[in-house]
Amino acid sequence: MLTGFLIFKKMKPEEEIYTRIINAIQDIGGIGATIEEISKAVPLGRHTLSKYLNHLRADGRISYKQIGRAKIWFVSKSPLQHIFLLSEEEKTYTEKIFSRILSYVPEGILILDFDFNILFMNRYLTALYGNCIGQKYPRSFFASDCGDDPCGFTGIVDATVEEVECRVEDKAGRILELKASRVENPDGSFSIIAIIRDATEKVKYEQRIKNLSELHRMLGEAVNRSYTINQLCSTILKNMRNVLSFDMGDILIYDRIKDMLFCYARIGYPREAEASEVGVKAEDWKRRIAMEAIMRRKALYLQFYRARARTYRVKGMSDDNELAQTASHLASVYNLKEGYAIPLTTSGELHGALLIFNSSGRTLSDDDRSLLEGVSEAIAGGIAKIKAEEEWKLKASAVGIATQPIFMTSLEGKPTYVNPAFLALWGYDDEDEVLGRPYSEFWRDKSEAEAVLTAVREKGTWEGDLVALRRDGSTFNARLAASLIIGKKGPLQLVAVVMPETTATGLA
Amino acid sequence: MSKMCERKTIMIVDDEPDVLLSVAQILDANNYRTIKARDGQECLHKLKTESPDILLLDIMMPGLTTKEILREIEKDSRLSGMKILFLTAVHLQEAEEEDLFAFKQVVGLIGKPFSVRELLDSIEKAIQR
Numbered sequence: 285m286l287t288g289f290l291i292f293k294k295m296k297p298e299e300e301i302y303t304r305i306i307n308a309i310q311d312i313g314g315i316g317a318t319i320e321e322i323s324k325a326v327p328l329g330r331h332t333l334s335k336y337l338n339h340l341r342a343d344g345r346i347s348y349k350q351i352g353r354a355k356i357w358f359v360s361k362s363p364l365q366h367i368f369l370l371s372e373e374e375k376t377y378t379e380k381i382f383s384r385i386l387s388y389v390p391e392g393i394l395i396l397d398f399d400f401n402i403l404f405m406n407r408y409l410t411a412l413y414g415n416c417i418g419q420k421y422p423r424s425f426f427a428s429d430c431g432d433d434p435c436g437f438t439g440i441v442d443a444t445v446e447e448v449e450c451r452v453e454d455k456a457g458r459i460l461e462l463k464a465s466r467v468e469n470p471d472g473s474f475s476i477i478a479i480i481r482d483a484t485e486k487v488k489y490e491q492r493i494k495n496l497s498e499l500h501r502m503l504g505e506a507v508n509r510s511y512t513i514n515q516l517c518s519t520i521l522k523n524m525r526n527v528l529s530f531d532m533g534d535i536l537i538y539d540r541i542k543d544m545l546f547c548y549a550r551i552g553y554p555r556e557a558e559a560s561e562v563g564v565k566a567e568d569w570k571r572r573i574a575m576e577a578i579m580r581r582k583a584l585y586l587q588f589y590r591a592r593a594r595t596y597r598v599k600g601m602s603d604d605n606e607l608a609q610t611a612s613h614l615a616s617v618y619n620l621k622e623g624y625a626i627p628l629t630t631s632g633e634l635h636g637a638l639l640i641f642n643s644s645g646r647t648l649s650d651d652d653r654s655l656l657e658g659v660s661e662a663i664a665g666g667i668a669k670i671k672a673e674e675e676w677k678l679k680a681s682a683v684g685i686a687t688q689p690i691f692m693t694s695l696e697g698k699p700t701y702v703n704p705a706f707l708a709l710w711g712y713d714d715e716d717e718v719l720g721r722p723y724s725e726f727w728r729d730k731s732e733a734e735a736v737l738t739a740v741r742e743k744g745t746w747e748g749d750l751v752a753l754r755r756d757g758s759t760f761n762a763r764l765a766a767s768l769i770i771g772k773k774g775p776l777q778l779v780a781v782v783m784p785e786t787t788a789t790g791l792a
Numbered sequence: 793m794s795k796m797c798e799r800k801t802i803m804i805v806d807d808e809p810d811v812l813l814s815v816a817q818i819l820d821a822n823n824y825r826t827i828k829a830r831d832g833q834e835c836l837h838k839l840k841t842e843s844p845d846i847l848l849l850d851i852m853m854p855g856l857t858t859k860e861i862l863r864e865i866e867k868d869s870r871l872s873g874m875k876i877l878f879l880t881a882v883h884l885q886e887a888e889e890e891d892l893f894a895f896k897q898v899v900g901l902i903g904k905p906f907s908v909r910e911l912l913d914s915i916e917k918a919i920q921r
Contacts, residue, residue: 743821
């Protein structure tokens with residue numbers, strides 16, 4: 285504390301001298317002041333005054349020009365700019381270090397006056413826009429009128445805001461992240477200092493992540509809401525087109541039995557072309573392209589160019605190549621600029637292929653393509669899930685039409701499923717009359733039935749004879765084969781098949 | 793009775809405690825001697841002192857991968873007679889299946905959910921091989 289006080293007491297008169305020197309230089313005028321002229325307003329010995337002048341210069345508040353043997357002193361309007369304007373020999377040690385740091389910082393440093401004239405820009409910005417010192421920033425950076433203020437610096441000029449932080453697109457389509465604030469100059473004026481970063485890549489990455497998560501979200505929704513593969517494929521294609529804005533697309537699904545690809549969804553094709561004779565052929569050509577991607581086990585990207593009227597060629601492929609011929613035929617039907625075929629696989633299992641085509645000026649960026657490849661496995665997973673569900677429904681139908689009674693119970697022994705044969709044999713009309721009731725109610729000897737359940741839980745299986753009890757009280761002998769089902773997380777339920785003996789034992 | 797004379801030992805490796813307990817309980821009740829392990833590390837540790845006839849190995853577990861476990865087992869000649877049956881809740885792709893079945897001791901795969909009847913049949917078949 286004491287030290288701080290002493291420093292304050294010591295510094296104060298020096299600060300007064302500094303202020304007097306700056307005022308003296310300003311009073312003398314824009315042409316600058318010699319040490320003799322300054323000494324008239326600040327009566328100090330020549331050496332002492334020289335010492336103070338050099339302190340102020342090191343501080344960046346004043347600068348000088350060497351004219352002959354005399355130094356003409358000026359008040360720095362922009363100290364930062366001043367540092368960069370000096371030659372290496374003229375700079376103090378601190379200025380040298382500071383100017384190097386500022387020149388090589390991996391961000392742009394821009395200093396403007398209040399009329400938005402560029403006073404200083406560092407190497408980072410010069411590399412992007414060239415040397416624009418003296419020009420207005422709206423024109424140099426944004427190609428807009430001088431009166432415009434794309435970054436909202438007017439707030440700083442008006443002192444309504446202390447700081448501006450924004451993200452703007454420049455004249456070259458770069459996304460700039462900018463943070464600007466007011467900086468006080470030694471002559472009492474203010475400048476605007478802005479730190480600028482080219483965030484184009486960052487923004488693209490953010491957009492890609494956003495698109496990817498949006499696609500995954502929509503894909504999850506589509507899988508949950510779809511009952512058929514056609515429904516799922518149509519929804520996926522529509523959602524993808526909304527996010528990526530391509531012109532045309534298809535989802536082809538592989539049929540293992542027929543060993544063929546079938547189109548389950550398509551979007552964007554002009555109706556007239558699709559309905560034409562050549563449009564029908566185009567379906568085969570699309571299959572051929574999809575098959576190529578599947579065989580290669582990786583995405584296939586095709587770029588088309590027009591060789592002659594209505595004749596297309598594939599960039600980088602010889603005309604003799606069969607795939608190039610097929611792809612060129614397809615390109616001529618839909619005037620394609622580019623095509624992208626992605627195999628849809630889940631850990632090696634083939635489900636089909638996704639085709640994307642563009643005919644307009646728009647093209648898929650590298651990011652779009654990697655995004656498509658990124659979601660392709662999720663699409664294939666969704667298709668696999670719906671396929672498996674359809675398969676299970678078929679198997680469930682088979683159990684449903686089986687002539688032998690089959691039932692499932694929870695581990696506690698309450699029926700969770702009975703097939704129609706069970707209902708018919710036990711004399712019930714509806715499964716609601718059976719589900720949830722204790723399983724022992726369907727057998728004459730309840731304790732024997734409970735013992736079966738215990739045995740299945742303990743040993744995993746049970747096979748033997750029981751006497752079944754119908755709804756009307758009659759009984760019949762039955763052979764029961766039961767097994768515990770173990771799922772991913774442990775025992776799930778018990779499944780039993782009943783083999784009724786033909787002779788009924790009459791009423792109990 | 794014959795089973796009683798030659799009681800086979802089965803090591804069950806599964807990270808799901810309910811699967812581990814229920815399968816062990818069922819196999820105990822069906823006259824097998826069981827050893828339980830919750831992951832590949834514990835499996836390999838127990839295999840240093842035990843030589844089961846059958847290893848029931850869950851494919852998707854945290855820690856060591858199935859291949860890593862199989863490679864370690866292959867190195868131990870003492871375990872060369874042990875047969876391996878996989879348990880899996882995921883559908884294995886052709887390539888993955890080929891890869892895992894390339895290990896000589898692997899004799900089969902049981903997909904979850906499975907009935908205990910399937911499990912017992914698969915074990916019986918594996919023993920007879």
